[in-house]
Amino acid sequence: TVNITIPLPTVCTAGFTVDPDSSSNQVSFTSTSTVSQPGLNVTLNWDFGDGDTATGIVVNHVFVPDTSAYNVCLTLTVRDTSGNIVCTDTLCQAVTVAVPPGNFCQASFIIDTVNSFNVSVYVWNNSSPQPNNFNYQNTYSWDFGDNTVSSQAFPTHVYGSPGTYVLALELISVDLSTGSQCQSVYTDTLSVDSLGNIVNKAGTGFKLIVLNPANLGQEELKASVKAIYPNPAYNELMIELAETNDEEMWEFKMTDIKGSLVWNEERKVHADTRVRVDVSAWPEGLYILMIKSRNRVSHHKIKIDR
Structure with a gap:
């Protein structure tokens, strides 16, 4: 009689709990993942849905308050002693970071010091709520710092000469479900941003182009x-x-x-x-x-x- 032992397949299940801090925007996540076989190498990779990631059993993350939920995912990867993957599982949960009443909007833009070139300066309007969120009525007011303004969400503006300009954006947002109103203002210096990166390098006038992060790849003059x-x-x-x-x-x-x-x-x-x-x-x-x-x-x- 020959006894043959057939190893059982490894079963793994990703799971986690969510513990928000009511006094801040920090959320604590704790893995409750399980693995059927002991002695294996386990890796826990977190994706917070806002571009940031982390690893570990217990992780903390600070979110920007938003009117929509963040899709937080935990990927459990199990490897044997040779480094081969024997099991993997992913669990995602929608996590909403509460926005204080009357403070549900945030005017914000990023001066793109990397992708701006020649006499074109790109600015990303990443204010919240986004213009395509039809639960809110947004009003924008740009002040380009040269005595000109615009009420468009994504305007284009031509400056007549180089120099330092204070760019300001005011956002007024109305929650259509409650009628409550929020106002927010954000400013930054155009020729040199808050990190000290020079944006305006040209010796003549330059064009400011405000872009929508939701429409990446859809600019008018698209490369082939x-x-x-x-x-x-x-x-x-x-x-x-x-x-x-x-x-x-x-x-x-x-x-x-x-x-x-x-x-x-x-x-x-x-x-x-x-x-x-x-x-x-x-x-x-x-x-x-x-x-x-x-x-x-x-x-x-x-x-x-x-």
């Missing part, structure tokens, strides 16, 4: 990009261009969600029109890819997921 895949990416990202010529120089810039530059390259793309990007060493999260050729530019939201 045929496809970007896979997205989400794992180890490699492929950029396929629709048309090129041997004399055309292309510029590629990738920034993380906080605006830090992670990749920058200029090259002439020849007949195959494909650019391979090694992202294997990049942390998981959201990134913004800028592609520029001649006077055309486009921005694309890229996610690294493992």
